[in-house]
Amino acid sequence: MSELILTLKTAPAQRVDCSPLTVDKLEGKSVKDIAAVSLVVGNQKLRVDELFDISGDDPALLRFDNATDKLDHIGHGMTTGTITVNGNAGAYLGQFMMGGEIIVNGNTGIYTACEMKKGLIKVNGNAGDFVGAARIGYKNGMTGGTVIITGDTGARTGDHMRRGMILIEGNAGDYCGARMVSGTIAVLGQVGAHLGYAMKRGTLLLQQAPTQGISANFNDCGSHTLAFLPLMFASFKKLDSKFANLEPFSRVQRYAGDLSGIGMGEILIKI
Numbered sequence: 368m369s370e371l372i373l374t375l376k377t378a379p380a381q382r383v384d385c386s387p388l389t390v391d392k393l394e395g396k397s398v399k400d401i402a403a404v405s406l407v408v409g410n411q412k413l414r415v416d417e418l419f420d421i422s423g424d425d426p427a428l429l430r431f432d433n434a435t436d437k438l439d440h441i442g443h444g445m446t447t448g449t450i451t452v453n454g455n456a457g458a459y460l461g462q463f464m465m466g467g468e469i470i471v472n473g474n475t476g477i478y479t480a481c482e483m484k485k486g487l488i489k490v491n492g493n494a495g496d497f498v499g500a501a502r503i504g505y506k507n508g509m510t511g512g513t514v515i516i517t518g519d520t521g522a523r524t525g526d527h528m529r530r531g532m533i534l535i536e537g538n539a540g541d542y543c544g545a546r547m548v549s550g551t552i553a554v555l556g557q558v559g560a561h562l563g564y565a566m567k568r569g570t571l572l573l574q575q576a577p578t579q580g581i582s583a584n585f586n587d588c589g590s591h592t593l594a595f596l597p598l599m600f601a602s603f604k605k606l607d608s609k610f611a612n613l614e615p616f617s618r619v620q621r622y623a624g625d626l627s628g629i630g631m632g633e634i635l636i637k638i
Contacts, residue, residue: 368423369422369423369424370423370428371393371401371425372421372422372430373388373415373420373421373431374420374421374432374433375418375419375434375435375438376418376420379408379435380437381409382437382439382457382458383407383418383437383438384408384440385406385431385438385439385441385443386444387405387406388404388406388415388441389426389429390426390429390446390447390448391444391445391447393429394426394427396426397424401415402414402421403415406418427447428448428449429448429449430450430452431450431451431452431453432454433454434454434455434456434473435454435455435457436456436457436475437457438456438457439457439458439459439476440459441460443464444464444465445461445464445465445466445467445469446465446467447467448467448468450467450468450470451472452469452470453472453473455474455475456471456474456476458477458478459476459477459478459479459481460478460479460488460490461479461480461486461488462480462482463481463482464480464483464484464485464486464512465484465485466486468488469487469488470491471488471489471492472491473490474490474493474494474495474518475493476495477495477497478496478498478500479494479495479498479499479514479516480498480499480509480533481497481499481501481509482501482502482505482507482509482510483499483509483511483512484510484511484512488513488515489515490516492517492518493516493519493520493537494516494519494521495520496522496540497521497522497524498514498516498520498521498524498525499514499525499526499528499550500524500525500527500528501527505527507527508525508527508529508548509528509530510529510531513531513532513533514531514532514533515536515606515607516533516534516535516536516537517537518536519537519538519540519556520535520537520538521540522541523540523542524542524543524552525543525544525545525547525550526545526546527548528549530549530550531550532550533550533553534603534606535553535554535555535556536555536556536608536610537556538554539552539558540558540559541559541560542564543559543562544563544564544566544571544632545561545564546564546566547566547567547569547632548567549568549569550569551569551570552571553571553572553573553574553610554573554574555609555613556574557577557578558573558579560579561582562577562579562582563634564625565625565628566628567625567629567631567632568632569633570635571634572635573635574637576620576636582624582625585622585623585626586623586624586630587620587621587622588621588622589620590618590621590638591620592617593617593619593621593635600613600615600616616637618638619635619637619638620635621634622634622636
């Protein structure tokens with residue numbers, strides 16, 4: 368068997384729901400069956416072979432070529448296998464993901480890793496708003512897994528995040544870690560305004576101090592040497608990320624908050 372490659376014929380004018388295209392849903396299907404799978408495109412339905420040229424036959428190694436930001440819900444609920452996206456991906460990449468791996472060689476839209484449970488997502492580019500967050504009206508964001516963004520993320524990264532890890536090699540937008548319940552977000556670049564807004568628990572680890580400062584709702588706990596940080600950096604060594612080569616540090620300035628709530632979250636800044 369060889370890698371199943373779906374090459375987009377032309378950029379669609381409407382958004383495409385790619386949620387039927389995962390290992391779990393394609394396993395056991397012939398290439399002919401895969402070609403006949405129906406995808407929602409705007410207000411109509413089209414066959415896979417109307418949108419994509421198909422080569423290969425192994426859905427456990429699925430690849431999208433010539434991808435655009437109109438391709439939504441890639442990797443929706445997947446539990447196993449690998450999906451590679453060459454180009455940009457749309458909204459809800461890896462939503463409800465429960466295992467496997469997604470690699471995007473481009474940018475992604477809003478709600479990347481939305482309510483993700485397990486697995487690995489790596490975006491070799493920028494990600495939109497609400498990475499690892501909960502959808503509007505829901506209170507459970509990402510509950511497990513690892514997300515690596517080599518570029519920047521938009522606003523509200525980790526909103527309502529409950530577990531797991533988000534590693535950002537670039538900058539994070541406003542409200543990073545907002546309403547965070549647990550988990551870890553690490554940022555090598557800068558962060559926007561309202562860092563940790565309404566944060567309950569969890570850790571925001573920063574390589575550099577925010578230019579906009581820390582909210583008054585966070586209590587300055589002074590400088591500390593934290594023994595768990597070298598262990599965390601050791602766990603990064605297995606990742607394909609700048610974090611794997613990051614020089615470990617254990618001395619940080621610690622801020623506790625958000626004090627408008629239970630105040631058990633923490634912002635750790637390298638010193």
